[in-house]
Amino acid sequence: xxxxxxxxxxxxxxxxxxxxxxxxxxxxxxxxxxxxxxxxxxxxxxxxxxxxxxxxxxxxxxxxxxxxxxxxxxxxxxxxxxxxxxxxxxxxxxxxxxxxxxxxxxxxxxxxxxxxxxxxxxxxxxxxxxxxxxxxxxxxxxxxxxxxxxxxxxxxxxxxxxxxxxxxxxxxxxxxxxxxxxxx
Amino acid sequence: xxxxxxxxxxxxxxxxxxxxxxxxxxxxxxxxxxxxxxxxxxxxxxxxxxxxxxxxxxxxxxxxxxxxxxxxxxxxxxxxxxxxxxxxxxxxxxxxxxxxxxxxxxxxxxxxxxxxxxxxxxxxxxxxxxxxxxxxxxxxxxxxxxxxxxxxxxxxxxxxxxxxxxxxxxxxxxxxxxxxxxxxxxxxxxxxxx
Numbered sequence: 607x608x609x610x611x612x613x614x615x616x617x618x619x620x621x622x623x624x625x626x627x628x629x630x631x632x633x634x635x636x637x638x639x640x641x642x643x644x645x646x647x648x649x650x651x652x653x654x655x656x657x658x659x660x661x662x663x664x665x666x667x668x669x670x671x672x673x674x675x676x677x678x679x680x681x682x683x684x685x686x687x688x689x690x691x692x693x694x695x696x697x698x699x700x701x702x703x704x705x706x707x708x709x710x711x712x713x714x715x716x717x718x719x720x721x722x723x724x725x726x727x728x729x730x731x732x733x734x735x736x737x738x739x740x741x742x743x744x745x746x747x748x749x750x751x752x753x754x755x756x757x758x759x760x761x762x763x764x765x766x767x768x769x770x771x772x773x774x775x776x777x778x779x780x781x782x783x784x785x786x787x788x789x790x
Numbered sequence: 791x792x793x794x795x796x797x798x799x800x801x802x803x804x805x806x807x808x809x810x811x812x813x814x815x816x817x818x819x820x821x822x823x824x825x826x827x828x829x830x831x832x833x834x835x836x837x838x839x840x841x842x843x844x845x846x847x848x849x850x851x852x853x854x855x856x857x858x859x860x861x862x863x864x865x866x867x868x869x870x871x872x873x874x875x876x877x878x879x880x881x882x883x884x885x886x887x888x889x890x891x892x893x894x895x896x897x898x899x900x901x902x903x904x905x906x907x908x909x910x911x912x913x914x915x916x917x918x919x920x921x922x923x924x925x926x927x928x929x930x931x932x933x934x935x936x937x938x939x940x941x942x943x944x945x946x947x948x949x950x951x952x953x954x955x956x957x958x959x960x961x962x963x964x965x966x967x968x969x970x971x972x973x974x975x976x977x978x979x980x981x982x983x984x
Contacts, residue, residue, distance in 0.1 A: 656972065
């Protein structure tokens with residue numbers, strides 16, 4: 607007998623989920639159908655097995671672990687403000703340190719365009735060449751106003767390497783640019 | 791400390807439930823801990839059946855009780871603490887399951903013993919638990935929830951429908967399918983012939 611259409615109702619019947627009228631109908635069918643009887647008893651047995659296992663005790667330590675975790679979290683969140691004061695103090699100190707770091711930092715990053723070209727330092731190990739004579743202009747009346755001096759230039763002989771000192775905003779960083787003008 | 795005296799004032803269940811509520815004088819976490827002790831089995835065991843292992847079930851339980859603490863006013867309105875706990879436990883368990891990678895079906899096959907065993911003879915606790923766990927794993931998320939709440943936790947179909955937010959007809963259909971699948975697995979496991 608093909609009783610597939612009874613399957614759902616028998617499954618509900620096995621767990622006591624059918625209204626009385628439908629349950630009576632299923633019972634009538636079970637009385638006539640050994641296959642469905644076996645099916646129903648198998649359902650009941652498997653349910654009883656699962657329910658028996660479900661009722662088995664669980665080690666109290668598992669519950670205690672959950673409780674401890676929950677309580678620890680709640681106690682942490684419920685601490686009075688004065689117990690958390692050190693946290694605020696630490697945050698304030700960190701903010702102050704950050705502020706000081708920002709203030710003491712150079713105003714702007716080092717940028718090549720802002721590098722000042724200074725008078726080159728005398729080249730190292732260059733044989734002293736006779737310095738060109740700069741004609742001195744003498745005036746009858748001494749000029750009172752301050753003279754604007756052109757950038758000082760060191761005496762340089764042809765072929766001697768020239769040195770350019772590049773100053774950056776950072777006083778600790780100085781760049782020397784040495785060029786060999788010997789032509790070789 | 792946050793006052794938890796409100797726990798005592800709210801009738802959640804019957805008179806015996808009310809009598810067991812923490813004292814109104816308790817104004818610290820002891821009240822909440824007492825409440826937790828009374829409902830921890832409901833939450834942890836339900837979660838264990840739904841997620842299948844103790845570590846995840848403990849995570850779920852922790853989440854449920856923290857939510858209970860934070861949402862007490864909503865629970866108070868609902869006036870049904872167990873129902874609320876079941877619903878939140880099911881939802882939190884589903885969240886855990888969705889984060890978990892899909893299981894390999896072959897994993898289950900490896901657990902099925904080669905020789906036939908009678909369920910009555912397989913008395914070792916570990917094996918019995920494994921039968922329960924494996925049979926529940928075969929079910930879809932909704933079927934598992936319906937079966938756990940109805941057949942293992944003993945809720946009525948109406949209560950299960952309320953917890954799961956489904957109709958009773960849907961729950962009945964899920965339960966019947968789940969029972970048939972579980973029967974098939976248990977019989978295969980023990981090599982019983984129908």
